[in-house]
Amino acid sequence: MGYQQFGISPQLVDRIKLKMKNPAVKERIKNMIKGISKQELQDTAVVRRLVRNASAMMNEKLTSAQEDQIVKFVIAQKIDPSNTFHLIRLWGMFR
Secondary structure: OOHHHHOOOHHHHHHHHHHHOOHHHHHHHHHHHOOOOOOHHHOHHHHHHHHHHHHHHOOOOOOHHHHHHHHHHHHHHOOOOOOHHHHHHHHHHHO
């Protein structure tokens, strides 16, 4: 899996996936990323802020190393939120 190449542990991903099944948490995360652009997802400071906010919403304590790994992973994916293919690829990576 792609995220493992960045040092992100499968246990962390499984915990996040489980927490995202809670409709309230899922809705808060969706509202947080609503309107985000491709350029913003390539900005380290913006991605770091999103990761910190999301981890706080899910009550998930991340070390600075884990945070850096997630930020690098997101930037490396070159995600375009308006491109359906990109979103399907991400969904497939984490299902």
